[in-house]
Amino acid sequence: MIGRGxxxxxxxxxxxxxxxxxxxxxxxxxxxxxxxxxxVNLIMNTGDFVxxxxxxxxxxxxxxxxxxGFMQPSEGTITLDGKPxxxxxxxxxxxxxxxxxxxWLSVVENVEFGLKMRGVSKAERHSIALDKLKLVELExxxxxxxxxxxxxMQQRAxxxxxxxxxxxxxLMDEPLGALDALTRAHIQDLIVELWWQTKKMFxxxxxxxxxxxxxxxxxxxxxxxxxxxxxxxxxxxxxQFIECKDSRKVKASPEFISMREKVLSLIHDGQAEGEx
Amino acid sequence: xxNKSEVKTVKGYSIPGEGSSVLISAITVxxxxxxxxxxxxLGWIKDxxxxxxxRIYNAFISAMKGDIQGGKxxxxxxxxxxIRVFSAFFLAVLTAVPVGILMGVSRTMRGIFDxxxxxxxxxxxxxxLPLIVIWFGIDETAKIILIxxxxxxxxxxxxxxxxxxxxxxxxxxxxxxxxxxxxVVWHVIVPAALPEILTGMRIAIGFGWTTLVAAxxxxxxxxLGQMVLNASNFLRTDIVxxxxxxxxxxxxxxxxxxxxxxxxxxxxxxxx
Numbered sequence: 001m002i003g004r005g006x007x008x009x010x011x012x013x014x015x016x017x018x019x020x021x022x023x024x025x026x027x028x029x030x031x032x033x034x035x036x037x038x039x040v041n042l043i044m045n046t047g048d049f050v051x052x053x054x055x056x057x058x059x060x061x062x063x064x065x066x067x068x069g070f071m072q073p074s075e076g077t078i079t080l081d082g083k084p085x086x087x088x089x090x091x092x093x094x095x096x097x098x099x100x101x102x103x104w105l106s107v108v109e110n111v112e113f114g115l116k117m118r119g120v121s122k123a124e125r126h127s128i129a130l131d132k133l134k135l136v137e138l139e140x141x142x143x144x145x146x147x148x149x150x151x152x153m154q155q156r157a158x159x160x161x162x163x164x165x166x167x168x169x170x171l172m173d174e175p176l177g178a179l180d181a182l183t184r185a186h187i188q189d190l191i192v193e194l195w196w197q198t199k200k201m202f203x204x205x206x207x208x209x210x211x212x213x214x215x216x217x218x219x220x221x222x223x224x225x226x227x228x229x230x231x232x233x234x235x236x237x238x239x240q241f242i243e244c245k246d247s248r249k250v251k252a253s254p255e256f257i258s259m260r261e262k263v264l265s266l267i268h269d270g271q272a273e274g275e276x
Numbered sequence: 277x278x279n280k281s282e283v284k285t286v287k288g289y290s291i292p293g294e295g296s297s298v299l300i301s302a303i304t305v306x307x308x309x310x311x312x313x314x315x316x317x318l319g320w321i322k323d324x325x326x327x328x329x330x331r332i333y334n335a336f337i338s339a340m341k342g343d344i345q346g347g348k349x350x351x352x353x354x355x356x357x358x359i360r361v362f363s364a365f366f367l368a369v370l371t372a373v374p375v376g377i378l379m380g381v382s383r384t385m386r387g388i389f390d391x392x393x394x395x396x397x398x399x400x401x402x403x404x405l406p407l408i409v410i411w412f413g414i415d416e417t418a419k420i421i422l423i424x425x426x427x428x429x430x431x432x433x434x435x436x437x438x439x440x441x442x443x444x445x446x447x448x449x450x451x452x453x454x455x456x457x458x459x460v461v462w463h464v465i466v467p468a469a470l471p472e473i474l475t476g477m478r479i480a481i482g483f484g485w486t487t488l489v490a491a492x493x494x495x496x497x498x499x500l501g502q503m504v505l506n507a508s509n510f511l512r513t514d515i516v517x518x519x520x521x522x523x524x525x526x527x528x529x530x531x532x533x534x535x536x537x538x539x540x541x542x543x544x545x546x547x548x
Contacts, residue, residue: 069452088451090454093452096449099443100443101449102468117450146544162452165454
């Protein structure tokens with residue numbers, strides 16, 4: 001294994017995100033507390049694409065919020081390269097489901113935002129931003145206002161914005177949840193390509209089984225009340241896509257379909273258990 | 277196959293009250309004018325109560341030359357009124373918007389500013405004008421303070437409410453891109469609040485204008501309000517009506533100006 005902080009061949013830094021015994025207990029207004037996460041343990045490395053899959057209420061968004069630093073856990077620790085996570089930071093980029101872009105800025109100004117806040121010079125941040133927009137195939141729309149581009153383009157702009165800070169971890173909170181099926185499939189392909197090119201660590205939330213299987217190298221299936229990681233799988237459908245560049249073929253393969261049925265039944269059983 | 281132009285066009289979905297009402301409004305204005313003309317020329321109303329449109333026009337011409345009681349020309353009255361309302365309005369924007377934003381983002385600031393603003397906000401400015409006169413005299417300071425107070429409350433309220441237009445995702449996104457708390461306020465919350473601040477400015481300038489004319493009627497030697505009041509003392513109904521029309525037209529121009537500013541500064545309003 002390669003040591004922490006040591007550069008990889010392409011000049012990337014190998015990072016490790018470690019989540020230990022993480023629990024989150026929400027204080028309810030009626031005195032009834034909700035255990036949103038119970039004793040979650042997870043280790044992610046650079047190059048891992050971890051997908052958290054589960055029905056609503058399983059704590060996957062809470063888990064992402066803790067990693068992003070938007071909330072503090074009740075118990076347990078999160079460390080990135082040995083340093084504990086306290087509050088949000090530019091080394092952990094976040095892509096939201098919606099309402100996160102700034103409509104008073106153009107597409108490229110949105111992507112530049114974080115760099116501007118950290119005092120990067122105008123010329124430098126502009127060239128970085130255009131570079132990231134190229135990665136998400138949005139360079140033609142760089143100077144469009146946010147409200148004039150489609151929902152799919154807005155999500156791609158959100159991805160470019162998170163990439164602009166060159167974070168160690170990309171945190172994606174159901175980024176494709178509000179898109180139509182065709183746009184969604186297209187951006188899934190794009191995200192796999194991005195992951196492959198940037199070799200970053202991705203943590204991606206979804207409730208779509210197909211999406212989870214297609215993207216993940218490491219799939220965690222979460223179940224509610226209390227939210228916890230119930231199953232873990234190592235997958236390589238994204239590698240298959242990188243080789244053949246045909247996502248429909250990957251998703252139509254017998255292994256993919258049998259895996260999908262397996263995960264669906266796991267989630268279904270988990271839910272029946274929870275409701276019983 | 278049928279020619280495209282032969283196919284009947286149909287309307288899409290519509291909501292009640294949709295479509296332009298400009299033509300109907302134009303007809304209303306013309307009809308009121310004709311009624312006015314008929315009422316004065318056919319002798320339905322005495323000249324003292326409602327002069328003919330021509331006499332109003334003549335009053336306007338002589339007022340432009342300064343040929344009215346007091347001897348000051350209409351542009352001079354108008355200039356004084358505009359100086360008062362705009363100086364007070366700009367002072368109010370410079371102070372009320374930061375106060376409103378601070379009230380939106382800080383519990384302490386909200387606690388401090390909420391009681392005084394909520395107390396004086398519903399008071400009619402003319403109710404505290406006597407107190408302002410006792411404190412500051414009857415010169416310009418008193419008028420500007422009165423208009424300032426009239427503009428301050430709606431501006432502060434609008435800025436405070438505007439803070440709520442920011443989404444938690446926008447704030448979290450800014451933090452996770454390395455922004456500091458001050459940067460979040462300045463680069464995320466203030467722009468997000470801008471549409472509401474501009475609406476507040478539209479309301480405030482309207483308040484300022486109504487308060488100004490009232491203040492000038494109480495104590496002034498020049499200004500549109502004073503011109504109208506002075507004319508009424510001499511039973512010059514033509515000048516009174518002319519003055520009212522000028523006041524109304526200026527107020528309408530303010531609103532057009534603010535709408536223009538709005539479409540320039542916040543083109544995203546209602547679209548994101």
